[in-house]
Amino acid sequence: MVEAFVGSLSRWFAGGDEAEAARLRAGVEKWREDLRGSVAEKVAEQLEWDEQSPCGERFDLGEVGLDGLRLFACYAERSDLDWPDTVPQPLELDRAWRQSADAQFGKSLYGQLLACDLWLPGEFPVTVRAPRPDGAAAEIGSLPVLSDQLAWLNQRTFQAEQGAVARWRGQPAPAGAPLLQAARRGYAALAAACARACDARLPLTVAVR
Numbered sequence: 001m002v003e004a005f006v007g008s009l010s011r012w013f014a015g016g017d018e019a020e021a022a023r024l025r026a027g028v029e030k031w032r033e034d035l036r037g038s039v040a041e042k043v044a045e046q047l048e049w050d051e052q053s054p055c056g057e058r059f060d061l062g063e064v065g066l067d068g069l070r071l072f073a074c075y076a077e078r079s080d081l082d083w084p085d086t087v088p089q090p091l092e093l094d095r096a097w098r099q100s101a102d103a104q105f106g107k108s109l110y111g112q113l114l115a116c117d118l119w120l121p122g123e124f125p126v127t128v129r130a131p132r133p134d135g136a137a138a139e140i141g142s143l144p145v146l147s148d149q150l151a152w153l154n155q156r157t158f159q160a161e162q163g164a165v166a167r168w169r170g171q172p173a174p175a176g177a178p179l180l181q182a183a184r185r186g187y188a189a190l191a192a193a194c195a196r197a198c199d200a201r202l203p204l205t206v207a208v209r
Helices: 011-013 018-037 065-076 096-100 109-115 143-158 160-169 179-200
Strands: 002-007 054-059 118-120 128-131 137-142 204-208
Touching: 002 011, 002 065, 002 137, 002 179, 011 018, 054 179, 065 096, 065 143, 065 179, 109 137, 109 143, 109 179, 137 143, 143 179, 160 179, 179 204
Parallel strands: 118 137
Antiparallel strands: 002 054, 002 204, 118 204, 128 137
16 A cells, blocks of 8 residues: 655654654754755745654555556657556556656756655655665655646546545555546545645655555
8 A cells, every 4th residue: 555644754764653753853853954955045934844743644555556546647748658457566567657757857947756756845846866765765845736736637638626536535446446436545645645645744655565
């Protein structure tokens, strides 16, 4: 299962263990200060959230919902290509996806959706490549920009009302799922998580659980 998490990064890395989250908090806050020092001052001023927040909301994207959404967005910009019927595992098996990934999604309208697994409060149009607090390399995105890109994708493709999107969260997205079905599930869950993260001004992460 792929899961989106809205909450402090110390809580995320602690996996729900409150004592561990408290132990990790100082390290995450030091990481944030280092990140601020590596970006433009205008961006650094916006990288602020409450690492002591009790929020820890999880959103289930299904097994291939996130991959389906990303592949759907990739093909939405390639009207010259025939769309795949299902979501390949891994996505690198798809040629169009590999080409976009090799170009680091630099020309995409949906670069923050396609490239990132971590989004932070603050509005910055380009992604930031930096280590996460645990040292793993990451492409870090902006929550408001992700929200905009999800809205653009809906406007240009699904054109779905809020009620329809809410119903999509109940659709299954198992391995081998049809591309459209998986994309709808992934969109509904990630859009809900993004909206919650923006409202709470807290990080949003996605990962296999």
